[in-house]
Amino acid sequence: MLAALNIVLYSWIYTSLKRKSILNTWVGAIVGAIPPLMGWAACSSLSDLGAWCLAALLYAWQFPHFNSLSHNIKTEYQKAGYVMTAFVNPKLNARVALRYSLLMFPICFGLSYWGVCDNYFSFDSSILNGWMAYMSFKFWLQQRHNYSKKIQAAGGPSAAEITIANAYAKKLFWCSIWQLPVVLVLAMLHKTGQWDGLYYHFFGYNKENDKLKEKFTNAM
Template identity: 75%
Template sequence: MWKVRLGNRLLATRANVRGLSYSTKSYSANFYYANGILNATNFANRNSGKYSIQFTPNYRLITGVSQRKTKAAVHAVEQHIERADLGFCHPVPRKESAETTSQIPFGVKPRKSAHIQGLSVVQRCLAGEKLSWKQISVPYFMLAKPHLTFLIMLSSTCSYVLAPGPTNVAAFLCLTVGTILASGAANAINMGREPLFDKQMARTATRPVVTGKITSQEAYTFAAISGTAGCAILYFGVNPSVAGLGLLNIMLYSWIYTSLKRKSILNTWIGAIVGAIPPLMGWAACSSLMDPGAWLLASMLYAWQFPHFNSLSHNLRTEYKRAGYVMTAFVNPQLNARVALRYSLLMFPICIGMSYFGVCDKYFSLDSSIFNGYLSYRSFMFWWQQHKNYSRATLAAGGPTKEAIAKASIYARKTFWGSIWQLPVVLALMMLHKQGQWDRFFHREEDEESSRKPHEFSG
C-alpha cells in the first residue's frame, strides 16, 4: 500500500493507483505518480516542502484522511496523467540517498515463478522448492476423504464389537488400519477420475486433484500403495474374507459407482452397497458371515444412506446437473423423496430384528425406535412437500411456487442433519444393548447358584 506525506502531514493512502487526490482542512492538491521511488523532484511546480512515499502494512489502518473530491481535483489529475503520457513525469531511478524516503517496513517474499506454481506438491519438491511437511501431507490427507473414511471405519469397528465371537486387540487394530487404507485408496481413485467434473461443483472444487496440488497419476499411485497395504494388512492381520471384502469395495466404489454417476440413477443404489460392506468386514473379522446379525447391520447401513444422500443431493441438484451427474434429485424429484422415506421406515424392522435374533436385548427395539421415528418424521415432511410440489394439480397450475420449493429444501436440509446424528446414536445404542453386555453386573444370585449345580436328568 502507498502512503504520501507532506512534511509530517499524512495526505492520502491508496494501493496501486495512477492518480490520487488528497485534501485537508487547510490545503488541497492533486498529484500523479507511478510505481517507484517518489520524492520532491517528481512534483511539478511544487518545490517547497518535503514529499515522501512509502509502503505500509495492509493491516495498519490510516485515519484522518478526507476523501473529498471536486471537479477541479479530478481535472488536475487528468492533466498530470496527460503529462505523464507525454513523458514529463517519470519515476526516479532507485538510489539510496538521504532524499529518498521510500522504505518497506516489512519483508517481501519473492514471487514464485509460474512454472513452480503450476506443479503439484511432489513436482515442486523435485524442482528444488522447500515445502513443509504440512504442505505435502495435507493434500494427500484430503485425497482420502477423511470424513467419509472415518464413517466407514466407525461402521466396521462397531460391527466388530457387536459380533458375538471372541475379540482380539491385534485383529481389531489391523481391521481399523486396513479399513482406513482401503477406503483411502477407493476415494483417491474416485478423485483421480473426476477432476474435470469436480471443478464444476462448489462442494468439490477445492479437492487436491482439482486444484493441481496432486495430479491424477499421483492419485492413482497413492491409491495403489494404500490399497495394496490395506488389503495386505486385512489378509495377514485379520483373515482372507475381510481382505476380499475390502478389495471388492474398492472396485465397486472406484470403478462401478464412479462410472454410473454419469449414466444412471442406479449409482445411488450401488453406492449404498458400498456403504453396507464395511459392517460385513467388521463382523467377519470376529465371527461368521452366516450370522443374521451381520446382514441386519449391513442392511441398516444400506437403508440409512438413502435419507442421508437423497436429502443432500436435493439441495445440490443444480450443481450435480451442471457437472453432468445423473441423480434422482433432478431426474425424478418425487422418487428421490419417496425413496428417502421408504428406507427411513425400513430402519424400524431392521432394529427390531436385531433384538429378535439376539444381537441386542429387547430394550434396543424401544430405544432405537425413538431416533428412527425422528428420522422418519423428517423424511415424511420432505416427501410430503415434494408430493404436493409435483402433484398433477400443481403441475397443471404452472408448477410449484418459489415458496414451496424453498420449503422442500428446508425439509431436505433437516432430513440430512437428522441422519448425521441418527446413525452414530443408533450404533452407540447397539453396543450399549448388546446381548449379554450387562449380565456380569446385574445377574441374579439364584441364577449363579443354579448354574453351579449339575444338571439332573429324569429317568
C-alpha cells in the first residue's frame, strides 16, 4: 500500500505540481519519507511511533537540503518552467530551510523517547543538527537582509550580497549531504539493545535478563 501510494504521489501529484505550485516540494518530501515506513512495515507495526519519527527525519531533512540546492540553480528551474520557492519567494525558501533544520532536534529526541535509540543519541545527533541549523540560520539571515524592505527600496541586493547568500546556500547544501548519513549511522550505533550481546560476552551482562530477574524478585 505504501509503495502504491508513493507511485501515485511521485508520478502523478508531485510531477504535475512541479509546473503549477511551490507545494510540489512538500509533496516531494512525503515521497522521500515513505521508504523508511516501508522498511519498518516489513518487520514491525506502523503503530510504533518510532517508525513515524524515522519518516519525519527524512521528511524534515529534505527542506534544508533541497532549498539550499535549488537556490543556486533557481534560474534553470525558472527557464524550465518549474515552480520553485527559490525564485517565487526566496525569503520563504530560506525560512523554510531554517524551520525544518530546527525540527530535526525534537525528531531525534523522539527516536530516543520512543525507544528506537538510546538516550546518548539525543546528544550526538544534536551536534550535527546544530551544525545544520547554524548554516540554515546564516542562509536565512542573509536572505532576510537581501529581501528586506530597505534593500528592495534601494533597488535590490548588491552583487556582493547576492554572492554571500549563494555561498551560504552552498555551505548548507554540503552540510546536509554529510548530516543525514552521519545521523543515520549514529542511530544504528545507538540502537536500543545494539550492544547488549557484546556486554554479555565480555561482562556477563544482559539488560533483558536483568529486567526479568528484577520483575521476578519484585513479584516474590
